[in-house]
Amino acid sequence: MNKTVLVTGGAGFIGSHVVERHLNEGNTVVVVDDLSMGLLANLPENDNLTFFEKSITDTTFMNDLLVKYNFDYIYLLAAIASVADTIERPYESHQVNQEANIAILESLRINNLRPQRILFSSSAATYGTLPDLPKREDGPVRPATAYAIDKYATERFVLTYSALYDLPAVAVRFFNVYGPRQNPKSPYSGVLSIITSALQENSVFRLFGDGLQTRDFVYVKDVVAALKLAEENDQMVGEVFNVATGTSRTLLDAIKGLESASGKKLTLKKEPERLGDIKYSEADISKLTSMGYTPMYDFNAGAAEYWESL
Ligand code: UD2
Numbered sequence: 001m002n003k004t005v006l007v008t009g010g011a012g013f014i015g016s017h018v019v020e021r022h023l024n025e026g027n028t029v030v031v032v033d034d035l036s037m038g039l040l041a042n043l044p045e046n047d048n049l050t051f052f053e054k055s056i057t058d059t060t061f062m063n064d065l066l067v068k069y070n071f072d073y074i075y076l077l078a079a080i081a082s083v084a085d086t087i088e089r090p091y092e093s094h095q096v097n098q099e100a101n102i103a104i105l106e107s108l109r110i111n112n113l114r115p116q117r118i119l120f121s122s123s124a125a126t127y128g129t130l131p132d133l134p135k136r137e138d139g140p141v142r143p144a145t146a147y148a149i150d151k152y153a154t155e156r157f158v159l160t161y162s163a164l165y166d167l168p169a170v171a172v173r174f175f176n177v178y179g180p181r182q183n184p185k186s187p188y189s190g191v192l193s194i195i196t197s198a199l200q201e202n203s204v205f206r207l208f209g210d211g212l213q214t215r216d217f218v219y220v221k222d223v224v225a226a227l228k229l230a231e232e233n234d235q236m237v238g239e240v241f242n243v244a245t246g247t248s249r250t251l252l253d254a255i256k257g258l259e260s261a262s263g264k265k266l267t268l269k270k271e272p273e274r275l276g277d278i279k280y281s282e283a284d285i286s287k288l289t290s291m292g293y294t295p296m297y298d299f300n301a302g303a304a305e306y307w308e309s310l
Contacts, residue, residue: 009078011038097150175244179220209273219302244283
Protein backbone atom coordinates (compact mmCIF):
# COMPACT_ATOMS: atom_id res chain seq x y z
CA MET A 1 0.00 0.00 0.00
CA ASN A 2 1.30 3.42 -0.94
CA LYS A 3 2.06 5.81 1.88
CA THR A 4 1.69 9.55 2.17
CA VAL A 5 4.74 11.24 3.57
CA LEU A 6 5.38 14.79 4.80
CA VAL A 7 8.97 15.99 4.81
CA THR A 8 9.50 19.42 6.32
CA GLY A 9 12.86 20.69 5.13
CA GLY A 10 12.57 18.27 2.23
CA ALA A 11 14.53 20.50 -0.15
CA GLY A 12 17.50 20.43 2.20
CA PHE A 13 20.45 18.09 2.24
CA ILE A 14 19.15 15.22 4.37
CA GLY A 15 15.49 15.88 3.57
CA SER A 16 16.00 15.53 -0.17
CA HIS A 17 17.48 12.06 0.31
CA VAL A 18 14.48 11.02 2.40
CA VAL A 19 12.20 12.38 -0.35
CA GLU A 20 14.11 10.46 -3.01
CA ARG A 21 13.84 7.21 -1.10
CA HIS A 22 10.09 7.53 -0.61
CA LEU A 23 9.50 8.47 -4.25
CA ASN A 24 11.56 5.46 -5.31
CA GLU A 25 9.24 3.32 -3.21
CA GLY A 26 6.24 4.76 -5.05
CA ASN A 27 4.93 6.82 -2.14
CA THR A 28 3.23 10.21 -2.27
CA VAL A 29 5.51 12.91 -0.86
CA VAL A 30 4.72 16.44 0.26
CA VAL A 31 7.60 18.81 0.94
CA VAL A 32 7.31 22.01 2.94
CA ASP A 33 10.46 24.11 2.69
CA ASP A 34 10.95 27.87 2.74
CA LEU A 35 14.17 27.50 0.70
CA SER A 36 16.10 29.50 3.28
CA MET A 37 18.74 26.74 3.15
CA GLY A 38 17.23 24.17 0.82
CA LEU A 39 17.30 24.27 -2.95
CA LEU A 40 14.58 23.40 -5.42
CA ALA A 41 17.27 21.74 -7.51
CA ASN A 42 17.64 19.15 -4.74
CA LEU A 43 14.19 17.80 -5.58
CA PRO A 44 13.44 15.51 -8.53
CA GLU A 45 10.62 16.03 -11.03
CA ASN A 46 8.03 13.49 -10.01
CA ASP A 47 4.25 13.36 -10.28
CA ASN A 48 4.07 11.93 -6.77
CA LEU A 49 5.83 14.96 -5.28
CA THR A 50 4.08 18.16 -4.18
CA PHE A 51 6.22 21.08 -3.11
CA PHE A 52 5.13 24.04 -0.97
CA GLU A 53 7.49 26.97 -0.55
CA LYS A 54 6.36 27.73 2.97
CA SER A 55 7.83 28.14 6.40
CA ILE A 56 6.70 25.64 9.04
CA THR A 57 6.07 28.69 11.23
CA ASP A 58 2.93 29.33 9.15
CA THR A 59 0.80 27.37 11.58
CA THR A 60 -2.51 27.89 9.75
CA PHE A 61 -0.99 26.53 6.55
CA MET A 62 0.56 23.60 8.38
CA ASN A 63 -2.66 22.76 10.21
CA ASP A 64 -4.67 22.76 6.97
CA LEU A 65 -2.03 20.63 5.25
CA LEU A 66 -1.99 18.04 8.04
CA VAL A 67 -5.78 17.79 8.00
CA LYS A 68 -5.94 17.59 4.21
CA TYR A 69 -3.39 14.79 3.77
CA ASN A 70 -3.61 12.79 7.00
CA PHE A 71 0.01 11.66 6.53
CA ASP A 72 1.30 8.18 7.31
CA TYR A 73 4.84 9.38 8.01
CA ILE A 74 5.90 12.82 9.16
CA TYR A 75 9.54 13.83 8.97
CA LEU A 76 10.36 16.93 11.00
CA LEU A 77 13.61 17.97 9.34
CA ALA A 78 13.04 21.70 8.76
CA ALA A 79 15.38 23.76 10.93
CA ILE A 80 17.70 26.68 11.06
CA ALA A 81 20.64 24.33 11.03
CA SER A 82 23.51 26.74 11.32
CA VAL A 83 24.59 26.96 14.95
CA ALA A 84 26.07 30.42 14.35
CA ASP A 85 22.77 31.63 12.93
CA THR A 86 20.85 30.45 15.98
CA ILE A 87 23.25 32.26 18.28
CA GLU A 88 22.73 35.47 16.29
CA ARG A 89 18.95 35.08 15.91
CA PRO A 90 17.89 33.04 18.96
CA TYR A 91 14.22 33.99 18.95
CA GLU A 92 13.66 33.54 15.23
CA SER A 93 15.47 30.22 15.23
CA HIS A 94 13.53 29.14 18.33
CA GLN A 95 10.29 29.76 16.43
CA VAL A 96 11.44 27.44 13.66
CA ASN A 97 13.41 24.86 15.61
CA GLN A 98 10.97 24.47 18.45
CA GLU A 99 7.66 26.38 18.36
CA ALA A 100 6.68 25.39 14.83
CA ASN A 101 7.24 21.73 15.67
CA ILE A 102 5.12 21.99 18.80
CA ALA A 103 2.38 23.54 16.68
CA ILE A 104 2.55 20.53 14.35
CA LEU A 105 2.22 18.16 17.31
CA GLU A 106 -0.71 20.17 18.60
CA SER A 107 -2.43 20.11 15.20
CA LEU A 108 -2.10 16.34 15.14
CA ARG A 109 -3.44 15.96 18.68
CA ILE A 110 -6.33 18.40 18.36
CA ASN A 111 -7.46 17.17 14.94
CA ASN A 112 -7.15 13.59 16.09
CA LEU A 113 -4.71 12.74 13.31
CA ARG A 114 -2.65 9.65 13.98
CA PRO A 115 0.37 9.14 11.69
CA GLN A 116 2.14 5.78 11.78
CA ARG A 117 5.39 7.53 12.64
CA ILE A 118 6.82 10.95 13.42
CA LEU A 119 10.57 11.28 12.95
CA PHE A 120 12.35 14.19 14.54
CA SER A 121 15.89 15.19 13.68
CA SER A 122 17.80 16.09 16.80
CA SER A 123 21.54 16.53 16.94
CA ALA A 124 24.80 15.49 18.55
CA ALA A 125 24.87 19.14 19.59
CA THR A 126 22.64 18.14 22.53
CA TYR A 127 25.70 16.54 24.16
CA GLY A 128 27.48 19.89 24.09
CA THR A 129 31.08 20.09 25.19
CA LEU A 130 30.91 17.25 27.70
CA PRO A 131 34.19 15.36 27.34
CA ASP A 132 33.04 11.76 27.88
CA LEU A 133 33.27 9.54 24.81
CA PRO A 134 31.65 7.80 23.09
CA LYS A 135 28.35 9.68 23.45
CA ARG A 136 25.51 7.53 24.69
CA GLU A 137 21.84 8.39 24.53
CA ASP A 138 21.44 7.63 28.24
CA GLY A 139 24.47 9.73 29.14
CA PRO A 140 24.45 13.38 30.19
CA VAL A 141 23.58 16.21 27.82
CA ARG A 142 24.65 19.82 28.09
CA PRO A 143 23.17 21.76 25.20
CA ALA A 144 25.24 24.92 24.97
CA THR A 145 23.89 26.92 22.04
CA ALA A 146 20.46 28.18 21.02
CA TYR A 147 20.47 25.46 18.36
CA ALA A 148 21.29 22.68 20.80
CA ILE A 149 18.82 23.90 23.43
CA ASP A 150 15.97 23.93 20.91
CA LYS A 151 16.94 20.56 19.46
CA TYR A 152 17.04 18.99 22.91
CA ALA A 153 13.80 20.57 24.12
CA THR A 154 11.95 19.67 20.91
CA GLU A 155 13.24 16.13 21.08
CA ARG A 156 11.68 15.91 24.54
CA PHE A 157 8.40 17.45 23.31
CA VAL A 158 8.13 14.97 20.46
CA LEU A 159 8.89 11.99 22.68
CA THR A 160 6.52 13.22 25.38
CA TYR A 161 3.71 13.50 22.83
CA SER A 162 4.63 10.01 21.74
CA ALA A 163 4.16 8.76 25.29
CA LEU A 164 1.01 10.75 26.11
CA TYR A 165 -0.95 10.40 22.89
CA ASP A 166 -1.12 7.83 20.14
CA LEU A 167 1.53 9.71 18.14
CA PRO A 168 4.37 7.20 17.72
CA ALA A 169 7.59 9.16 17.38
CA VAL A 170 11.30 8.50 17.17
CA ALA A 171 14.01 11.13 17.69
CA VAL A 172 17.42 10.77 16.11
CA ARG A 173 20.59 12.60 17.04
CA PHE A 174 22.56 13.08 13.85
CA PHE A 175 26.34 13.24 14.11
CA ASN A 176 28.37 14.67 11.21
CA VAL A 177 26.33 13.75 8.16
CA TYR A 178 27.94 14.15 4.74
CA GLY A 179 27.20 13.31 1.14
CA PRO A 180 25.70 14.56 -2.12
CA ARG A 181 23.67 17.79 -2.02
CA GLN A 182 25.24 19.13 1.17
CA ASN A 183 25.53 22.82 0.50
CA PRO A 184 29.10 24.12 1.08
CA LYS A 185 28.13 27.78 0.95
CA SER A 186 28.45 28.84 4.58
CA PRO A 187 31.56 28.48 6.78
CA TYR A 188 29.25 26.53 9.10
CA SER A 189 28.34 24.01 6.42
CA GLY A 190 29.52 20.47 6.98
CA VAL A 191 33.28 20.48 6.76
CA LEU A 192 33.43 17.65 4.20
CA SER A 193 31.29 19.62 1.75
CA ILE A 194 33.68 22.57 2.17
CA ILE A 195 36.68 20.31 1.57
CA THR A 196 35.19 18.67 -1.54
CA SER A 197 34.25 22.03 -2.93
CA ALA A 198 37.82 23.32 -2.34
CA LEU A 199 39.17 20.21 -4.09
CA GLN A 200 36.85 20.75 -7.05
CA GLU A 201 37.66 24.42 -7.40
CA ASN A 202 41.35 24.15 -6.48
CA SER A 203 40.71 26.77 -3.80
CA VAL A 204 42.20 27.11 -0.34
CA PHE A 205 40.66 25.21 2.58
CA ARG A 206 40.88 26.98 5.92
CA LEU A 207 41.73 24.44 8.59
CA PHE A 208 40.61 25.63 12.02
CA GLY A 209 42.91 24.26 14.72
CA ASP A 210 45.44 21.45 14.38
CA GLY A 211 43.28 19.08 12.33
CA LEU A 212 43.41 16.52 15.11
CA GLN A 213 39.81 17.16 16.15
CA THR A 214 37.75 14.03 15.59
CA ARG A 215 34.25 13.58 14.22
CA ASP A 216 31.93 10.64 13.63
CA PHE A 217 31.23 11.22 9.94
CA VAL A 218 28.18 9.34 8.69
CA TYR A 219 27.20 9.01 5.04
CA VAL A 220 23.74 10.35 4.22
CA LYS A 221 22.55 7.04 2.76
CA ASP A 222 23.23 5.34 6.09
CA VAL A 223 21.17 8.10 7.72
CA VAL A 224 18.27 7.43 5.35
CA ALA A 225 18.52 3.71 6.18
CA ALA A 226 18.46 4.45 9.92
CA LEU A 227 15.34 6.58 9.44
CA LYS A 228 13.66 3.82 7.44
CA LEU A 229 14.35 1.44 10.29
CA ALA A 230 12.81 3.96 12.68
CA GLU A 231 9.65 3.99 10.54
CA GLU A 232 9.35 0.23 10.64
CA ASN A 233 10.59 -0.90 14.03
CA ASP A 234 7.95 -0.37 16.74
CA GLN A 235 10.51 -0.97 19.48
CA MET A 236 12.10 2.34 18.56
CA VAL A 237 8.98 4.38 19.35
CA GLY A 238 9.35 6.90 22.15
CA GLU A 239 13.13 6.66 22.10
CA VAL A 240 16.11 8.71 20.98
CA PHE A 241 18.93 7.19 18.90
CA ASN A 242 22.36 8.35 17.88
CA VAL A 243 22.75 8.13 14.11
CA ALA A 244 26.43 7.79 13.29
CA THR A 245 28.98 5.10 12.52
CA GLY A 246 30.36 4.49 16.00
CA THR A 247 33.87 5.33 14.81
CA SER A 248 35.59 8.67 14.50
CA ARG A 249 38.50 10.04 12.54
CA THR A 250 40.58 13.15 12.68
CA LEU A 251 39.92 15.95 10.26
CA LEU A 252 43.38 15.38 8.78
CA ASP A 253 42.47 11.73 8.14
CA ALA A 254 39.20 12.77 6.53
CA ILE A 255 41.13 15.15 4.27
CA LYS A 256 43.45 12.29 3.27
CA GLY A 257 40.44 10.10 2.46
CA LEU A 258 38.90 12.76 0.23
CA GLU A 259 42.25 13.46 -1.43
CA SER A 260 42.57 9.81 -2.30
CA ALA A 261 38.94 9.59 -3.52
CA SER A 262 39.47 12.64 -5.74
CA GLY A 263 43.07 12.04 -6.76
CA LYS A 264 43.73 15.69 -5.89
CA LYS A 265 45.78 17.50 -3.28
CA LEU A 266 44.10 19.99 -0.95
CA THR A 267 45.68 23.39 -0.31
CA LEU A 268 45.46 24.10 3.40
CA LYS A 269 45.68 27.33 5.33
CA LYS A 270 45.94 26.83 9.06
CA GLU A 271 43.83 29.16 11.18
CA PRO A 272 43.13 29.35 14.91
CA GLU A 273 40.68 26.87 16.39
CA ARG A 274 37.05 27.94 15.98
CA LEU A 275 35.50 29.42 19.12
CA GLY A 276 33.33 26.86 20.92
CA ASP A 277 34.54 24.01 18.72
CA ILE A 278 34.22 20.54 20.14
CA LYS A 279 37.55 18.73 20.03
CA TYR A 280 36.48 15.10 20.02
CA SER A 281 33.19 13.54 19.00
CA GLU A 282 32.21 9.92 18.57
CA ALA A 283 28.90 8.15 19.00
CA ASP A 284 28.05 4.94 20.73
CA ILE A 285 25.58 3.40 18.28
CA SER A 286 24.86 0.18 20.17
CA LYS A 287 21.30 1.30 20.90
CA LEU A 288 20.62 1.69 17.18
CA THR A 289 22.48 -1.46 16.15
CA SER A 290 20.46 -3.43 18.71
CA MET A 291 17.41 -2.43 16.63
CA GLY A 292 18.93 -3.98 13.51
CA TYR A 293 21.01 -1.14 12.07
CA THR A 294 24.39 -1.65 10.43
CA PRO A 295 26.17 1.25 8.76
CA MET A 296 26.86 0.24 5.15
CA TYR A 297 29.46 2.89 4.31
CA ASP A 298 32.86 3.14 5.94
CA PHE A 299 34.55 6.49 5.41
CA ASN A 300 36.42 5.51 2.25
CA ALA A 301 33.31 4.07 0.61
CA GLY A 302 31.27 7.15 1.51
CA ALA A 303 34.00 9.54 0.36
CA ALA A 304 34.37 7.69 -2.96
CA GLU A 305 30.63 7.68 -3.67
CA TYR A 306 30.34 11.33 -2.63
CA TRP A 307 33.16 12.40 -4.93
CA GLU A 308 31.70 10.34 -7.81
CA SER A 309 28.34 12.09 -7.39
CA LEU A 310 29.79 15.56 -7.93
C1 UD2 B 1 28.37 19.83 13.92
C2 UD2 B 1 27.11 20.36 13.26
C3 UD2 B 1 26.50 21.41 14.09
C4 UD2 B 1 26.28 20.94 15.51
C5 UD2 B 1 27.61 20.41 16.08
C6 UD2 B 1 27.39 19.79 17.44
C7 UD2 B 1 27.36 20.22 10.85
C8 UD2 B 1 27.60 20.98 9.60
N1 UD2 B 1 27.44 20.94 11.98
O1 UD2 B 1 29.35 20.83 13.98
O2 UD2 B 1 25.26 21.78 13.52
O3 UD2 B 1 25.32 19.93 15.50
O4 UD2 B 1 28.12 19.39 15.23
O5 UD2 B 1 28.51 19.15 17.89
O6 UD2 B 1 27.05 19.03 10.85
N2 UD2 B 1 36.31 23.17 10.03
C9 UD2 B 1 37.46 23.64 9.40
N3 UD2 B 1 37.30 24.42 8.29
C10 UD2 B 1 36.08 24.75 7.77
C11 UD2 B 1 34.92 24.26 8.43
C12 UD2 B 1 35.07 23.48 9.57
O7 UD2 B 1 38.58 23.37 9.84
O8 UD2 B 1 36.01 25.45 6.76
C13 UD2 B 1 36.46 22.33 11.25
C14 UD2 B 1 35.65 22.86 12.41
O9 UD2 B 1 36.36 23.83 13.11
C15 UD2 B 1 35.41 21.58 13.21
C16 UD2 B 1 35.36 20.48 12.14
O10 UD2 B 1 35.93 21.05 10.97
O11 UD2 B 1 36.47 21.33 14.08
C17 UD2 B 1 33.95 20.04 11.84
O12 UD2 B 1 33.18 21.19 11.58
P1 UD2 B 1 31.65 21.12 11.10
O13 UD2 B 1 31.16 22.53 11.07
O14 UD2 B 1 31.51 20.31 9.88
O15 UD2 B 1 30.93 20.27 12.21
P2 UD2 B 1 30.85 20.41 13.80
O16 UD2 B 1 31.10 19.05 14.33
O17 UD2 B 1 31.70 21.50 14.32
